Amino acid sequence: MIQLSHLQKLEAEAIFIIREVVATCDKPVLLYSIGKDSAVLLHLALKAFYPAKPPFPLLHVDTTWKFREMIAFRDETAGRLGLDLIVHVNQDGVRAGIGPFASGSRVHTDVMKTQGLKQALDLHKFDVAFGGARRDEEKSRAKERIFSLRSAEHRWDPKNQRPEPWQLFNTRKHKGESFRVFPLSNWTERDVWDYIALENIPVVPLYFAAPRAVVRRDGAWIMRDDERMELAPGEVVETRMVRFRTLGCYPLTGAVESEAASLTDIIAEMRSSRASERQGRVIDHDGAGSMEQKKQEGYF
Amino acid sequence: MAVAAEKKRPGATAPLPANDSSGLSETAQHSLLRFITCGSVDDGKSTLIGRVLYEAGAVFDDQLTALDADSRKFGTQGAEPDFALLVDGLSAEREQGITIDVAYRYFATEKRSFIVADTPGHEQYTRNMATGASTADLAIILIDARKGLLPQTRRHSFIVSLVGVRHVVVAINKMDLVGYDEAVFDRIAADYRAAVKSLGFTSVDIIPVSARDGENVMRPSAAMPWHKGPALLPLLEAIVVEQETRDEAGFVLPVQWVNRPDLDFRGYAGTAARGRARVGDAVTVLPSGRSSTIARLITPSGEASNAAAGQAVTLTLADEIDISRGDVIASAASPVPVRRELRARLLWTGERAMLEGGQFVLKLATQAVNATIGALDHSIDIEGFKPVPAQVLRMNGIGLVTLRLDRPLATLPYQESRDLGGFILIDRISNETVAFGFVVAEPGAGRSLNPAEALGTADRLRQARNRLIGAPGTPDRRLWWSAVSWRLLSTAGLFGAALALTGRPGVSGVLALGDLALRPTLRGLHARLWQKHPSAALQDGAGI
Structure with a gap:
């Protein structure tokens, strides 16, 4: 009798979910946000359809404020795997001059990320978007279904979610409605790193500690990735040994001081860490229940 | 670094998990235990989970800081941290102090x-609750010691057993509020064991x-000190849940x-529901x-x-056969029975009540068929289990129902296979999931065990009557009464009018009675001519 390990069970579950979407929905897309969760999701999608390629494109909603290393990694990955990559930028937001410094994190995230995502899904008429979100990330995510039904306006109604007994997903929807589907729902941060190590999955080098030019701002180490970030009086750029636990827009993503330069180091560091993964994310702290609010508005 | 599925053979690039586990955290090769917690309002479920997460080190410092702030705002423990707030994630839940939706939490110990x-x-x-139980190996049922x-304890236990959870841990909580009294514990423990004797759990541990x-x-x-067994977390680490x-x-x-x-490759992808496959089988x-x-x-x-149950596989066959999604590939030695009619227990989850004759989409594993609800044999009193x-x-x-299917369905009794015996019913208009279904063994095999046999003659008569004129309190019954009263009123009116015109009660009476008898017959005939597709279920019950 073969006893599947914890990770093998999670892997099988995610592949099942990915296949179920492709078998029952019209036009899926994989939201590729370049981070470690997206890397795992993409890897699972490749496995699910092997020897064929995944029958859906990747979509990156580019806020224009991502780390440059992320963009390079994104283009390299899509090229190496020969996958279609759609990059969408909310041009209305660009014209209005929206940015994390000019508009604040809340408006920036809403316009460039949430509205940008909705635009892209509507433009290409995607009816399902895979996301790499996990339930262990945040409290309102813990209550999210694997198949999360969104109205024609992309809204999430936490009080009207479909039950998901066994692995039976009700994938029926009305015209205009769409799903956000989260194959990694039951994974933890630790599972993600273990799997990356086990399967040798490439990730953005920013996850590994290296000397980087950072600025101390609002209690976080912000990496000055380009000259759009102006230094306030008194702020100095220092070179420190840092790495990132999550990746997003560079002005909104705090680095942690670390010596962990390999996967083994990262896993060891995580085991002894006393801070949660999203601690460095500025947008989560915009107010109690702010993630729930964003999700209701269409954030994935 | 290499990515697994390039255009090479996948085995070359993706190492088997057993090959390389150096440097992984100790959880990578762990076994996984899925469990649910259930209890009544205020039994302290969320508090218990919050406590377990905290003790297992799964709560981070910044989350504890947030918890302190939340505890002061919403908490029920005064200045103490309220562990329930770690898990009640939706704003509505935090405001009302109750759990509405299933929340999934993850933690790992060394074991x-x-x-x-x-x-x-x-x-x-x-x-x-049933959703949470459907994938669980074990259930923790909370009881307030006071x-x-x-x-509800009986209800939760019944649902847990219905869904096929075989292991139960009963946590008798709030022992601090009964002075840690052993006698209180013993009494509740004995009550519980007696109550669930008929539910067939493999193990019942009480802490x-x-x-x-x-x-503890x-x-x-x-x-x-009088409690001799292990504390809760050590028990969960050690308990052996046999795989199905x-x-x-x-x-x-x-x-x-x-x-x-x-053109060279035609693979069939899916997750093996049971058994093991070998090349050449x-x-x-x-x-x-x-x-x-x-x-x-x-x-993967x-x-x-070879491949085993639970693995997501793709297989190819030696011959070209027309196979599509929803078909089932089974070992030739033990094929799965295929049915056009099913007996199943339903847990109704729809907003609108289930009526006989309702039609739904039935989804079982990857199969989807149209199902009509034939007869409802009985419902089950889930507190008395009768x-x-x-x-x-x-x-x-x-309830126990018979379902008629428009296409054959490969299925096994739920007791033998959750994957091939569990299904959902979906409303075709609203797309709502209206029921969870559990296929029961075919009558004949376990006929004497059929609870419908327990129904007496009076119950059968009542069922027949209800089928004709609707059940008491239902819209059908109201409709019937309304038709009867309208009929009687109009007959009385006719009698009155005839009497006024003719002055002869006899003739008027014959006329009125003739109308009473003939009109429904004529109307029935007329309606039959027009109404080729009756859709009574549209009026109220779910499903058309």
Whole structure:
């Protein structure tokens, strides 16, 4: 009798979910946000359809404020795997001059990320978007279904979610409605790193500690990735040994001081860490229940 | 670094998990235990899970800081941290101080990884509880030591057993509020064992705890030295939950997706529901009944010679057979029965009540067929665990029904296979999931066990009457009464009019009685001419 390990069970579950979407929905897309969760999701999608390629494109909603290393990694990955990559930028937001410094994190995230995502899904008429979100990330995510039904306006109604007994997903929807589907729902941060190590999955080098030019701002180490970030009086750029636990827009993503330069180091560091993964994310702290609010508005 | 699925053979690039585990955290090779917690409102479920997460080190410092702020705002423990707020994630839940939806939590100890489904206790959210239970190996049932067994305790135990959870841990909570009294514990423990004797659990462990103070959660409690068993977390780490006999049984693969990248490759992808497959095994395809042998097997770790239940695989066959999603590939030695009619228990989750004759989409594994609800034999009183006669199933009701299917369905009794015996019913208009279904063994095999036999003659007469004129209190019955009263009124009116015109009561009486008898017959005939497609279910019940 073969006893599947914890990770093998999670892997099988995610592949099942990915296949179920492709078998029952019209036009899926994989939201590729370049981070470690997206890397795992993409890897699972490749496995699910092997020897064929995944029958859906990747979509990156580019806020224009991502780390440059992320963009390079994104283009390299899509090229190496020969996958279609759609990059969408909310041009209305660009014209209005929206940015994390000019508009604040809340408006920036809403316009460039949430509205940008909705635009892209509507433009290409995607009816399902895979996301790499996990339930262990945040409290309102813990209550999210694997198949999360969104109205024609992309809204999430936490009080009207479909039950998901066994692995039976009700994938029926009305015209205009769409799903956000989260194959990694039951994974933890630790599972993600273990799997990356086990399967040798490439990730953005920013996850590994290296000397980087950072600025101390609002209690976080912000990496000055380009000259759009102006230094306030008194702020100095220092070179420190840092790495990132999550990746997003560079002005909104705090680095942690670390010596962990390999996967083994990262896993060891995580085991002894006393801070949660999203601690460095500025947008989560915009107010109690702010993630729930964003999700209701269409954030994935 | 290499990525697994390039255009090479997958085995070359994706190492088998067993090959390289150096540097991984200790959880990578762990076994996984999925459990649910259920209890009544205020039993302290969320507090217990919050406490377990905290004791297992799964709560981070910044989350504790947030918890302190939340505890002051919403908490019920004064200045103490309120662990329930770690898990109640929705704003509505935090405001009302109750759990509405299933919350999933993850933690790992040195020995095991855990997925916890914290499920709501309130009857209104039974379906959420059943959802959490459907993938669980074990259930923790909470009982408030001050209150003892409640009707909900019996209800939760029944649902847990219905959904096939075989292991129960009863946490008798709030022992601090009864002075850690052994006698209280013994009485409740005895009550519980007696109450669930008929439910057939494989193991029932009972532990006295105080979730608030952490007594008997992580380590044996000094306040309750009289309790000899392990504390809760050590018990969860050690308990052996046997896998379903999925591996010994014949191989079954519900086809999820047909993979055809080019003319040379035609693979059938899906997750093996039971058994083990080897290259060269003879298989039968259901429902067509055609046979072939397995040519290649691709698992997530690459090309393999065999595959086991629970693995997501892609296989190819030696012969070209027309197979599509929803077909089932099964070992030729033990094919799965194919049926056009099913007997099943339903847990009704729809807003609108179930009526006989309703039509729904039935989804079982990867198969989807149209199903019509034939007869409702009885519903089950889930506090007394007994069948009771019924005509409708309302939300959270459980009943035994016969379903007629428009296409053959490969299925096994739920007791033998969750994957091939569990299904959902979907409303075709609203797309709402209206029921969870559990296929029961065919009558004949276990006929004497059929609870419908327990119904007396009076119950049968009542069922027949209800079928004709609707059940008491239902819209059908009201409709019937309204028709009767309208009929009588109009007959009385006719009699009055005839009497006024003719002045002869006899003639008027004959006329009125003739009208009373003839008109419904004529109207029935007329209606039959016009109404080719009766859709009575549209008026109220779910499904058309």
